[in-house]
Amino acid sequence: FDYKRSRECHSLFINERIAPRQHAHVLEGFMGFAETLGVPLLAAPKWTIRLLDEDIAWIDKTLPAKYAVISPAASNAERNWLPERYAQIADYISAQGIDVILCGGPSALDQQTSDAIMSHTNNISQNLVGQTTLIRLLAVLNKALFVIAPDTGPAHMATTQGTPVVGLYAHSNPKRTGPYNSLDTTASAYDTCIQHQFGKSWRALPWGKRAIGTQLMHEISVGQVKTLIQKVLHRL
Numbered sequence: 001f002d003y004k005r006s007r008e009c010h011s012l013f014i015n016e017r018i019a020p021r022q023h024a025h026v027l028e029g030f031m032g033f034a035e036t037l038g039v040p041l042l043a044a045p046k047w048t049i050r051l052l053d054e055d056i057a058w059i060d061k062t063l064p065a066k067y068a069v070i071s072p073a074a075s076n077a078e079r080n081w082l083p084e085r086y087a088q089i090a091d092y093i094s095a096q097g098i099d100v101i102l103c104g105g106p107s108a109l110d111q112q113t114s115d116a117i118m119s120h121t122n123n124i125s126q127n128l129v130g131q132t133t134l135i136r137l138l139a140v141l142n143k144a145l146f147v148i149a150p151d152t153g154p155a156h157m158a159t160t161q162g163t164p165v166v167g168l169y170a171h172s173n174p175k176r177t178g179p180y181n182s183l184d185t186t187a188s189a190y191d192t193c194i195q196h197q198f199g200k201s202w203r204a205l206p207w208g209k210r211a212i213g214t215q216l217m218h219e220i221s222v223g224q225v226k227t228l229i230q231k232v233l234h235r236l
Helices: 026-036 053-062 083-095 108-118 134-143 153-160 180-185 190-198 222-235
Strands: 067-070 099-102 147-150 165-169 186-188
Touching: 053 134, 067 083, 067 134, 083 099, 083 108, 083 222, 099 108, 134 153, 147 153, 153 165, 153 180, 165 180, 165 222, 180 186, 180 222, 186 222
Parallel strands: 067 099, 067 147, 147 165, 165 186
Antiparallel strands: none
């Protein structure tokens, strides 16, 4: 990396650097290496991850024709939104005539989060948390109308499938690590949290500066997320 993005003293062991980029998304930062090596860059990134025929057939047989996915759990609990607010959003999506599917991994946090959501709503059509392989999850995200997720893997998996994402961010800057094709439909409390904690805008701080705290996701309102869902549905 260039000097500003260099970490862990790796600048001491290199003799060539990629060009600096101000406020670049992580994906664009990595693409800087390809550009330096002379690899031609596409106008927009594309992913060609092959889905399995049996997973597509399973989805066609098992899941509703029109559904949205909520993938509520990140690996760190403080990056998760409140279960009762996810439940309110599930109710709102259902009122639009769209089924809601819960997705996630097999961890205890994923299971606890999904159980808490389901205790607040009857509008979860299916709970697939811990029940899919990674590739089957990708297929589920591919077929979804849109995905709601915090700063976690399924948000970026959905991006590779061209599925719109409503991201939920407070600790990290979505302009740097948000779902690449859905940055304008990401609900973010990051700007406010950074201003409160450091007394200045993130633009005046090192790129990638994180906000710290266990209650930051509380700053994202149900109303914000509903507005972004409407924006996605209008485009669809």
